[in-house]
Amino acid sequence: MLTLPKKELIKFVIFAVVVLTMPVWLTPFGASYPGLLQKFAIYGLLAVGFNILFGLTGYLSFGHAAFLGVGSYAAVWSFKLLTMNAIPAVVFAVILSGLFALAIGYLSLRRSGIYFSILTLAFAQMSYNLAYSVLTPITNGETGLQLTLQDPRVLDLAFSEREAGLPIVTLFGIDMAGYGGFYFSAVLLIAGFFIAQKITTSPFGLVLKGIKSNQNRMNYTGVNTRPYTLAAFVISGMYAGLAGGLLAVTDPLAGAERMQWTASGELVLMTILGGVGTMFGPVLGAWIMKYLENIFSAFNENVLHGFFAFLPDNLESVVVLIASKFVGEGWHLTLGLMFVFVVVFLPGGLMEGYRRFVNRFFNGGKAKAEAPDKQTQPAE
């Protein structure tokens, strides 16, 4: 059950090494601090899960943020009611978001294509509005659900006294707010990546690919595709729930804006930016998005002046004036430009860029006729 084809195994090992050594190789980029590392691992997981639905099955969900939010709320409630241990929180997050995905998927998957996207968007927006105002007793509305000093925490308080300050999330004694939280998320990301690889190479994954390439033909050959799409949707939703739970584990707060449609849109952007349907692509896209968001939005004019200080004064102020529109509050502009560039020149995302690069320089310019995933694969 823990076997993989050799090619996939190499991918897996590379991926695991890259993820676990992130604190080292991200240092020169100024991104090696726990807050961002955790985001990298968590949003990578989210993108891996999303890719099972969008990349593999071809269903574009515009409402995945809802599952992220459900996961977060479930995890924070687990902290509040049961224990500050991360395990139950994550388990509840996955279960609850799975149930939620089952309900939404059951209704939305009656349609495909753009209608499916709109349905998921509608459900996610409903969830957001519910969380934002109607369900305030459960979600604490705009302020977000937080830990308080008076939380019941039944399991914790059965064994120890209430401490003076707010408790912290732990995994059997390891503090989840710093690097501990990153490694916890990273291990789950690697596990999630492995499961996604297993799904991709399994007969089940083959059916999903079949649905993507031509669902009607699948139906005509007598395959009832509905259970398969629903399963893919629920699995993908559970990944999102796990990511949401991890967000709460590393920072015990759940806000409604996590469910907003912009969050879902961001996820779609990540996947397209990296490369739909590839294993690494979505994760790469997620990392780049989060990096840009954190690093570019932090630049202010002082930083720019320091950066361009070598230029003559007049030129410097002009350059800073122009550059300042693309950083700080304007970082979305940079993202937008990059997205346009990728979609126009590399429709397959950054992974296509990588393949073209490899083809040009290492295969003597001969374009490979077929991409790996178009090879006919023997049924196992």
Place this chain on the structure above:
Amino acid sequence: MSEEKKGVSRRRVLKTGAAGLVASGVAPMVFTRGAWAQEFRNNPTGAEVTLGFNVPQTGAYADEGADELRAYTLAVKHLNGEGDGGMLNTMQPGSLNGNGILGKKVAFVTGDTQTKSDAARDSARRMIERDGALIITGGSSSGVAVAVQALCQEMGIIFMAGLTHSNDTTGKDKKRCGFRHFFNAYMSGAALAPVLAAEYGTDRQAYHLTADYNWGWTQEESLINSTEAIGWQTTSAVRTPLGAGDFSQYITPVLNSGADVLILNHYGKDMVNSLTQAIQFGLKDRQANGKNIEIVVPLFSRLMAQGAGENIKGILGSTNWNWSLQDAGSQAFVKSFGAEYGFPPSQAAHTCYVQALLYADACERAGTFYPPEVIRALEGHLFDGMGNGPTEYRAEDHQCFKDVLVVRGNENPTSQFDLLEVVQEVPRAQVEYDASIFGGELGPYEVS
């Protein structure tokens, strides 16, 4: 078996997993335990001390955020002995002399809260974990303030709140490391009610439109309590989404509700939009119950007044501070802000500037950056000369108590900035309340 060759064996997976587990167990010891070598998080050991300015640069409160950032930049200049010193010369007691904080030069990093709790916490974490910010300050939303304040408490970082008007910030969600100079919704209600009674009588029907989040709720609650205490009745209280843009669907029902006062619990661009649309619907020209319909905006600011233009004329509200005040502190601040940027500061700028100075002053008085000592220096601190008259940082809830301004949109402005006219400076005693009425707990000084 052939399986062995092409696949990963159970043994290998277990080994990899074990390595990962060991790494996850050991790494935190290596990385975070290093922090214990120093006395507390982000202890400034070099020649500089870094402050983190977390303000909204995008979203409904972006105007306030931009002005806050201007004020912070100015405060850093003054602390480092550049410029004319501003309030450093007027604050009483004052221990700052333009020599940085405790002899260390002040540097700063900025972040965008986007007026979202998540984003605000992210940028605060970045400033604390990566940039080594010693404190976090700023913000223009109570939801954000409450969220960031909780994060700072976990991390043992002092949070000097920016513009936040909700009762919760220093009420049910108060934290030991969080401090608020700005006034709150309860004070607005208590200051406004007598003026409203005098201007509009005691027999009125009020209709509330409320921004649907933390701040809106507490302001609505406070205003309902204080207006009902003077004999008004509340017809209805309707929640509107933050950043709605179009309020027409909320304003039409007001006309048919029989209410004769519309209370707009909105702020920033929301308030500009809702007020403008209410005026466009002719609300001010109509009558109900034989009285002119009036509009009240409990939390006013000059930036909003500027956005709303003509529509603001004659409308009553309350504010923390206004640049037209004539005391020495306000004048010094307005002068150096004006010299730097060419226009007068808003109340958001004022409160942020004052917060930065108060923190620096508390460090000087405590003689250390060690947060518990700085917190003790701020608690119960009495000061003057910072624009609001004698002010106290109450130790029980970290809320500043001072006079509150009731203002009216100026009918005959003499300049494009002269938009608010001070109707009354309501004395501190009238807006004071018992610290226990909102509940909440400050928590411990030391963070493990």
